[in-house]
Amino acid sequence: MTIDPQDPLAVAVVEAIRTGDLAGLGRLLDTHPGLATARIGSDGPDRTTRSLLHVATDWPGRVPGGPATVTLLVSAGAEVDTRFGGGSHDETPLDAASRSGADDLVAWLRSRGARPAAELPGADPPG
Numbered sequence: 004m005t006i007d008p009q010d011p012l013a014v015a016v017v018e019a020i021r022t023g024d025l026a027g028l029g030r031l032l033d034t035h036p037g038l039a040t041a042r043i044g045s046d047g048p049d050r051t052t053r054s055l056l057h058v059a060t061d062w063p064g065r066v067p068g069g070p071a072t073v074t075l076l077v078s079a080g081a082e083v084d085t086r087f088g089g090g091s092h093d094e095t096p097l098d099a100a101s102r103s104g105a106d107d108l109v110a111w112l113r114s115r116g117a118r119p120a121a122e123l124p125g126a127d128p129p130g
Contacts, residue, residue: 004041005052013043020058023067025075032079039079042088052088056081056096060108070111083117093120 006013012035019028032038044052053061059072066072073096077083084095097117100108 004037005045006041006043007045008043012038016041016055017043017058020055020072021066023069023072025068025071028072028075032075037080039076039081040085044088054081054085054096056083056085057087057094057099060096060100060105060112061103069105069108073108073111077115083112083115084123086120086123095120095123 008014008017012031016028016031016038018024019031035041039055042052042054043058044050055076056073059066059069059076083097087094094102095117097109097112098119100112101119
């Protein structure tokens with residue numbers, strides 16, 4: 004499922020993630036089956052989509068309770084190795100957390116077997 008960033012569901016879930024509202028996030032995940040694996044963005048040409056895990060891992064210092072949020076998303080079905088979709092981005096949530104300096108999330112994701120995009124099948128060979 005791809006959700007337009009302006010859709011009220013996308014706005015609500017991003018707000019819940021960015022404010023650390025675990026109860027609200029849990030209600031949204033329970034109410035909307037498949038939301039944990041949803042992508043926010045557009046599937047059109049030259050557009051990108053990102054997972055909810057990307058939202059949670061790309062905001063260091065801005066997502067209260069980051070590990071608890073990531074735990075809730077993964078428990079609801081989010082895939083730790085999902086990649087950005089479309090455009091020039093190929094990063095996984097682990098790449099986003101690493102780039103953002105979110106060491107607690109990097110450790111949590113690695114403990115669940117998450118890998119950087121460069122280690123996943125179909126990755127471009129280095130330089």
